[in-house]
Amino acid sequence: MSMNSFGHLFRVTTWGESHGPALGATVDGCPPGVPIEAEMLQHWLDKRRPGQNKNTTQRNEPDAVKILSGVFEGQSTGTPIQLMIENTDQRSKDYGDISETFRPGHADITYWQKYGIRDYRGGGRSSARETAARVAAGGVAREAIKALAPNVEITGYMVAMGDLEIDRSTFDWDAIGQNDFWIPQGPEVAQEWEAYLLALRKAHDSVGAIVEVVARNVPAGLGAPVYGKLDTDLAAAMMSINAVKGVEIGEGMAAARLRGTENADEITMGENGPEYSSNHAGGILGGISTGQDVVVRFAVKPTSSILSPRKSIRKDGSPIDVITKGRHDPCVGIRAVPVGEAMMACVILDHMLLHRGQVGENRGKIG
Amino acid sequence: MSMNSFGHLFRVTTWGESHGPALGATVDGCPPGVPIEAEMLQHWLDKRRPGQNKNTTQRNEPDAVKILSGVFEGQSTGTPIQLMIENTDQRSKDYGDISETFRPGHADITYWQKYGIRDYRGGGRSSARETAARVAAGGVAREAIKALAPNVEITGYMVAMGDLEIDRSTFDWDAIGQNDFWIPQGPEVAQEWEAYLLALRKAHDSVGAIVEVVARNVPAGLGAPVYGKLDTDLAAAMMSINAVKGVEIGEGMAAARLRGTENADEITMGENGPEYSSNHAGGILGGISTGQDVVVRFAVKPTSSILSPRKSIRKDGSPIDVITKGRHDPCVGIRAVPVGEAMMACVILDHMLLHRGQVGENRGKIG
């Protein structure tokens, strides 16, 4: 039992603090024979990396991932893959003044209350920087999925930010990679979002967001009832990401408003198996994938580190007005997109392996 | 690793099918010396039990729980507590016609696709009847919490059902146990909810709901970053309940709309420790409890078993219109209230034990 690990057969343990020498992920359970190179993982890290565009923090680190074990001559060997990212741009000075102060909305106070000691530099272990390790591990998961089920595609994108929301009638898969917000919308919409965020930054404020991650072409039958359900594991995976306050599968919270006649996706027999009239279920029934798109959404709260003063206390109980200087995204939801994708990849791979272990390749036939 | 277990140190494994001889929970990790009698557990089971009122199913079973192990002379011994509930009212005939049919919105098709065999009687393992075992286990957790931290109170209630929503300005804790919906509202509101549900039942329809569970007086410091966070474990616990499609902590999905200046709960020093100006965080920062109320909400989709016909297919792929007869709640959310409470109790106890194991009783002092 490790509180810094997730997954059943594909097991990822992350380690490291924001301003320590390095951070990384110990990835256990990657099947042997999967082609893995540092470049493959770097691709996804670069997507998450701060300093990529003007809407994310200005901390400029290469976030170069090194593979220390588990890969031999370009292929996984079935042994633990150690992924390390060195912290090269630490600027600890920026954080010295928070050693005795609890920043509102941050984990400063609770880490102190729990452990009686905390690495206060940049939030230490509670920093969103930990998610870099997830993205690296997710890169390994993606390669393993590719080897096992080449058609699976995992894509994340933002669907809302503060008052803005995407227009699903103009949803454009291709646009996602072409703007700074990972939104499935054309360049005019992206400009609008950019202006909105710029105004917030100038107002010394920040804003929340909603990210959606979809896995397409997932085989039916993944998920292990009743406490290792695919949706259970996805909910845990997403809720474990920093600043996430809500997780939805398919219809999500809105399911509460629906009637039974509206909600249940009707089934017909198609050429390649069952087809569904709709996907309120988000691709999961009884915790097991149906073969439809697996759809997860999660809400990210606004960045707590803002330049506007907020009341708080010091360790000694004395009051203080906190203004958080330093390099901070006005919307951490942007960088949560590749993190959500990485978590989805890890969970899907894990359940592919688990299904193989528990059931084998024989599944019930239909038609 | 068991896919039918949850919890770290307080570990619950449920077993059993809707129409088998019995179902139950193997509860491991209850501390020794906790007073436990079957009656204590029965209290909570009776709260969940169908046939209690006209808004839940008419299946009338005593759901009597037996303690088969782990309790000696009225006290837990530290060994596994086996809780068994015999299925006395099975009426398997009602379900014979679904052996070849996949009911829309149910797990019939996915269990078949995964396992190639399924106990179709009443949904087998995927039946909401499994939650009786959770409620029994939750009863054990409640007694153990009482022994360790007598002030902790765990209360669930409905906050929305279809088009209806509670009015938080008239929130009444005492009213919760006095109506059939576990709503914190007076009798007139309850009557309105009852009329709404009756109309749905007559229309052969069903509806979704939102349940909120609050744990009060939880000590600060519970939760184990970064993948055993208190909110991560709560999200998994709630999402694992049948029909749940979304989970929120504190502000939940609405956090996406907030600005940083609105969202971060400001901290001041009170007589008994830190106090917060608000509770957008839902009592959890960085995955660790703050000492504020821990607030979780989850959405339950509408009952899929309805008397209105829905298109589906048989195992052989042929089309069929499914009407689900039998005894079914028009709103399964009602019975999800005690289940949500049980899951909250299990998670809170688990993290109390975990904190003790990992950190001991020394916590960081403030002031």
Place this chain on the structure above:
Amino acid sequence: MSMNSFGHLFRVTTWGESHGPALGATVDGCPPGVPIEAEMLQHWLDKRRPGQNKNTTQRNEPDAVKILSGVFEGQSTGTPIQLMIENTDQRSKDYGDISETFRPGHADITYWQKYGIRDYRGGGRSSARETAARVAAGGVAREAIKALAPNVEITGYMVAMGDLEIDRSTFDWDAIGQNDFWIPQGPEVAQEWEAYLLALRKAHDSVGAIVEVVARNVPAGLGAPVYGKLDTDLAAAMMSINAVKGVEIGEGMAAARLRGTENADEITMGENGPEYSSNHAGGILGGISTGQDVVVRFAVKPTSSILSPRKSIRKDGSPIDVITKGRHDPCVGIRAVPVGEAMMACVILDHMLLHRGQVGENRGKIG
């Protein structure tokens, strides 16, 4: 994490005390579609059951196992299989006098020291009666192995008891089931063992034993380095059996006396794959099966419950001479044979599933 569970994908949790209402095993991870009937499990329980012959205790219980879940129409469904054995012959009176006394060699004192409460009746949870649940679970494992790899054979037998030892030059597989000691020797040897044990019983004494369990036709490649090695898991499984004090794989402790030129099993290429000149390794190299016989031995200490007085103390610290009346085997090693077999079956099945999950069916080819 459960301290009453073992196994990775095939996960067995036992529960129950010697003199409670029942005991049993929650078996999770049995693949779907395995034919399972209570009679199949009863076969192995009858082998273990006391009262079978005059060399084991006179406690006469049918030990009838009931299947409460996870099996539908004679086949496993992939959901947890609950196996229950009711305690029908409890005679708690026999044990009333030990409620305040710590019997030497028993867990009475340590359970008290750990938990501050103990079910003293017949040793409670620490009774060897718990092993009945293992044997039932092992029966499930055997059926699943049969479905996956029909050639695997798992056989246990005694190789030593006190001063007696088997003669390996007259080893006879067929004789094992034909005597009360499960020894691979003819009837004259069995008579000699019986006389030896009778003399001990008359002398109010007991004796230790060594049990060997062999798994034949195990496929190469099972075992998950470096902490889930096949031998690591076997060592844990056997050491967890009551009264076991040592575990050996292949050459075992005697490997310390060997030279490198003697110990390493030489390899040649046979018609069906690699062949070995010897089996010092016990069928395991680097924690992974070679395809040779997997050979495990374990030593069982003499029964601590004897009619000869032994010095001890009561809970209040006062001295007492303990004589343990009641029904006790003079050599618990005899009944440890089917228990050892059951543990071997569970471990082998677990690693077959694990290998499938982690690696799939592709293995490295030789020749």
Place this chain on the structure above:
Amino acid sequence: MSMNSFGHLFRVTTWGESHGPALGATVDGCPPGVPIEAEMLQHWLDKRRPGQNKNTTQRNEPDAVKILSGVFEGQSTGTPIQLMIENTDQRSKDYGDISETFRPGHADITYWQKYGIRDYRGGGRSSARETAARVAAGGVAREAIKALAPNVEITGYMVAMGDLEIDRSTFDWDAIGQNDFWIPQGPEVAQEWEAYLLALRKAHDSVGAIVEVVARNVPAGLGAPVYGKLDTDLAAAMMSINAVKGVEIGEGMAAARLRGTENADEITMGENGPEYSSNHAGGILGGISTGQDVVVRFAVKPTSSILSPRKSIRKDGSPIDVITKGRHDPCVGIRAVPVGEAMMACVILDHMLLHRGQVGENRGKIG
């Protein structure tokens, strides 16, 4: 579930291959506030390190451990501690010739059979070099134990090597650190052992050994029945060490020869609690510590890498005579001493934390 991890609350995951860039251990669950510096860990690594004396291999690496996370200003923070040891002296050329060959007694053939790919350089993951990571993690465990229970002492030593055995009547704790074999005997005996080993080396041979590890002043009550027993976990921990073929607790395999009147340790009441007339039990009853010395022994097989030719096959099935050149200990048992100590430390700490989590500090009183 990770196959490269062990421990419950104190959880150690090792990673890395013999000739990769680095290896190490991810240590999760170390309590916060424990003083930890790299030098403290280095002390134990130096004890294990090859090239220390002429009886171990000549591979000369500093084995310098770096702490990458989880320690802040010289104290553990409760977050994962990443320990890295870079491989500075890799000499991969020495191993190129074994890429297609299976060395007898090694895991070459089984890794190939399992994974279909292997890092053949120096045995890859199956190399005894992995144990350096264990020793580093054991160093962390020792510091945490020191903080929690300063009197606990953990000491390992050799008790047998080939035909040689220690004389328990001249057992000398102080001598253990003063000779190259970690034997509790005076310098003359050490010279005898050295001569014995030198002769073996000249004969191009190797030899097995028995190591004993004792934990003194362990509190009563540690161990979690029935599958997380202290002896169960110790058996697994020791059997997971490379080349170990047998594990004994207390009397061990010899318990089979004892009678009940000889074996059970009699109990009397001493000034500081219960006292025992002997320690056949090895400090563990029913899987729980008694407060006596916890005594574990394990047998290490002779080094398989010898200069004498042994028959084997290549990957293509063709025969080959294998002579293993390179730097190899004639008795790997010597270096297994600090590894056994490290595993003991990890298991003891783990059960101290586990006891605290499961039971708290209240234990049953005697007297």
